[in-house]
Amino acid sequence: MRVLIAGGTEFISLHLVRALQRDGHRVAVVNRGRQSGRLPAGVETFVADRTDHAALAKALAGQRFDGLVDATYAPTTGEDVAALLDAPAAVEHAVFVSTARVYDHARPIPFDEDTPRNLYWGDYAKNKIAGEDVLLERHRAHGLPVTIVRPTHVYGPLNTRNNETFFFDRLARGRPVLVPGAGGWLRQFGHVEDLADAMAAMLGNRAAFGRAYNVTGEESVSQVGFVEVIADVMKRPLTLVHAPTPSGGTPAPFGQNLTYDCHAVHTTARVRTELGLRPRYTLAAGLAGTLEWYLREGLDKRAIDFGAEDALLRSLGAR
Numbered sequence: 001m002r003v004l005i006a007g008g009t010e011f012i013s014l015h016l017v018r019a020l021q022r023d024g025h026r027v028a029v030v031n032r033g034r035q036s037g038r039l040p041a042g043v044e045t046f047v048a049d050r051t052d053h054a055a056l057a058k059a060l061a062g063q064r065f066d067g068l069v070d071a072t073y074a075p076t077t078g079e080d081v082a083a084l085l086d087a088p089a090a091v092e093h094a095v096f097v098s099t100a101r102v103y104d105h106a107r108p109i110p111f112d113e114d115t116p117r118n119l120y121w122g123d124y125a126k127n128k129i130a131g132e133d134v135l136l137e138r139h140r141a142h143g144l145p146v147t148i149v150r151p152t153h154v155y156g157p158l159n160t161r162n163n164e165t166f167f168f169d170r171l172a173r174g175r176p177v178l179v180p181g182a183g184g185w186l187r188q189f190g191h192v193e194d195l196a197d198a199m200a201a202m203l204g205n206r207a208a209f210g211r212a213y214n215v216t217g218e219e220s221v222s223q224v225g226f227v228e229v230i231a232d233v234m235k236r237p238l239t240l241v242h243a244p245t246p247s248g249g250t251p252a253p254f255g256q257n258l259t260y261d262c263h264a265v266h267t268t269a270r271v272r273t274e275l276g277l278r279p280r281y282t283l284a285a286g287l288a289g290t291l292e293w294y295l296r297e298g299l300d301k302r303a304i305d306f307g308a309e310d311a312l313l314r315s316l317g318a319r
């Protein structure tokens, strides 16, 4: 297959480039060309800012793709998603990387693909729902084969979100870990290679046409449980310092986007039963590989200002 990926040079989309090449596909990417040195040899590149629809149409004019994967949030509106679908001359199957944050998180867990979508997560949810609806409408009205993928927190090598690396940083330095409140909200993490492999397997698969899938790991852990798994993987002692969140105040720092006050748990039954796709990684195994990448890159030596965190620890009598 000839597959176009919007993105291709960072985290999820770069892993997808690798997975598709491994499976013998011809890969093309469209992005602004800021990090083209990261692309493996043999990848065809188109340069355009996806929010500039005229430039996008010009860059992709006359091109035909067996698959297109929209894996870039720019932030990407429904109009941007439609412009990408319209830019090439032909697309045989379109995959949209949405998010599990489209679900109404006030609903009972676990969330399945029929859980109502709403704007619990604000503009991000609004834009992702609009993007999903563009694909679903093209499927219903014009028979375009489409698939929607809804990942949760994605982790793994090259992660641009400071989540697992946030805790690696503290434990590698023997620092305590602050926890907002009890730290009991449930989270679900999916390994980036499992996500990339799932999307590679979906491309061109008729069973996936017109369908939306949660794609993530099969374990749920509390916020504290996530840090405990990381401490086990690092073989480091763990000191947790619980910090109550003052009413109307800011929660203690806890990863880049893991502090929020609700559970986020999803079932992956649909992708398993309909497509036979299961993740390869347990959370512990995936974090162990991510730690290897973190150490290999020397990220444990990066400069971090712990001043505000130390002040909070002191105010809690923990420093």
Ligand SMILES: NC(=O)c1ccc[n+]([C@@H]2O[C@H](COP(=O)([O-])OP(=O)(O)OC[C@H]3O[C@@H](n4cnc5c(N)ncnc54)[C@H](OP(=O)(O)O)[C@@H]3O)[C@@H](O)[C@H]2O)c1
Pocket: 006, 007, 008, 009, 010, 011, 012, 013, 030, 031, 032, 033, 034, 035, 036, 048, 049, 050, 051, 070, 071, 072, 073, 074, 097, 098, 099, 100, 150, 151, 152, 153, 154, 155, 160, 161
């Ligand atoms: N990370 C998570 O935990 C998570 C969870 C759920 C869903 N998602 C979704 O997964 C997708 C991928 O996320 P990500 O964090 O791996 O990457 P991302 O930051 O959404 O995308 C980075 C890639 O997109 C390109 N890009 C950025 N802005 C662009 C623009 N205006 N026009 C054209 N290309 C542009 C970048 O190259 P240039 O800079 O060279 O343009 C780079 O190749 C997103 O849709 C995101 O919403 C992520």
